[in-house]
Amino acid sequence: MKTISIITVVTVMAIAIAGLGSAGTANAAHVVAEITAPAVLEVGQPSELQVALLSEDLALADTVVTAYTDVSFAGVVGQIELGTLTTDASGMAVFEYEPRQASSHEIRIEFLAPGDTEPTVATTTVSVSGASQLFQSTAGVQIPGLNVWLIIAIVSSVWFLLFTVGWRVFAIASAGPAVRGVTS
């Protein structure tokens, strides 16, 4: 298992600035987010993404975490949501993840740490191997022999017959007088 630890500085600037401007102590939090993904990811293979949140070395429970990944489809690049979970008592949230495309993907999580007003963002990159694109599972009834090759065979046969006819035009020409432009 490859463990990617991202120490996210959760000193939320807005709070700090607000703290500096007010009398009293600063209300800063320090949260460590760990995203763990399998070392080998295959297109179409279900896997798990584990997110662990620690605050001051203690598990951060009951925190809502949302995970996203980047996708591209029909030339459009964007992000889709993998899901939203709440961390358990051990500060863990486990997302089901089934990669759809082979390449390097960015996984992004967002959560709102206690006392924060802005979400914290953490990212990691995973590498997915396998087929280039996972399409939907095959639909319909698969009849042996009824496929694109049948179409190609029919079209080829028709064009072969057309060439046969064309060849007969050459036969007409070759059966005529050899002298060019001769009249009957």
Place this chain on the structure above:
Amino acid sequence: MEAVGTWRERLEQTALAPVVNTSRWYYLWVAFLLAVLAWGLYAYSVQLRDGLIVTGMRDRISWGLYITTFVFFIGISHAGTLISAILRVTQAGWRTPVTRMAEFITAVSLACGAMFVIIDLGRPDRLLNVIIHGRWQSPIVWDVVAITTYLTASLMYLFLPMIPDLALFRDRLPGKVPRWKLWIYRIFSVGWVGNNSQRRSMASAIALMMLLIIPIAVSVHTVVSWIFAMTLREPWNSTIFGAFFVAGAIFSGIAVLIILMAVLRKVYHLEEYITEKHFKYLGFLMTAMAMIMIYGNLSEFITVGYKLEGEGEFHFEQLFLGQFAGFYWYYFIGGLIVPCLLTLLPWTRNIRGVVLAAVLVTVAMWIERYFIVVAGLRVPLMPYEPASYTPTWVEWSVMAGGFALFALLITIFVKVFPILSVWEIAEEHESAEQSPAPAPLVPEAVAAPAGGG
């Protein structure tokens, strides 16, 4: 009884006359068509410059006049298939004077129809992507393959029976027409002198083509229908769309052929060869197809209307009572029922009556294609207000340009190539002369062309 030689000479002179003689009206007609075509090209240049935003098409009604006209042109291309191939297979001898015109229509309308698909593209420079990135599973790719095959086959089927007539022109027109025309006749007559070997090769080639082109033609319009029927749209969700399209195609093809026959008969004095009999027979065929169309319409509306689930109610409402009602009832009554009456009632069963019926059918069938495309797309997929579509001046102009191109190509074809299939008419005439009591529909052997032209 008139000598065969004299009759043949008169036939040849009639066939040669359009190529040799050109009236002032011809140039005026060509100038008019060129003017309309130029206006259409200007409108298309506006579309190319500013994009499809200059049309009335938007995201929800994304097909309009262009695809309507595409389907219409592909439909009338069935004229050649029916007259030339089906009647040739069934050995209907009366077809011979009109086969060439039918084949002209097929080749020209296919070219014009395919052009409208390209016009409908916002980025025609990406046309080759259909080939490069196309998938065999896509009806669009089937369409491209089917139309390309049909166009090739139609050109061959137009060319093959024309060879002896081109040889006739090659031999009879030196000194009477420009050199470039003689060059065309010499090249495309492929050294025809009418010897036995050449006749055998041509007879077998025509026999193969007439058997091949019928399933190709049927497949083309079936595949065109699948562009619609394989899309998740309630009004297109029909299993009989393919059969409906083929029937409608033959129906409109006959109508356009009748109109062209009437025009060319009048302009080039073909009264001796294109007689009232030809109009009546084609009128009967058109009526038969009209009855199939009526049956298809009623069958579809009753089965869908009885259940009336989904968006069917909205579609029926807009067709029968709403936005499209006026045109719909013209289509059904004026385009299907009235033409049947005109061709069947004894006092209108004449050239004028049949031509009038053909005009009504032609207009009605274009409108029917418009219903399929626009009314079909107008049915909302989700509960929102239906979209609206109003063609802009650009679309009307481009469409007018397309029809002008169709007429122009026919006009030029007639001026360069043999308008009548001389050898086939002669064969039929000689066969009738030798027959003691010729029936109206005389079976004939697979015709072997006369030699030498």
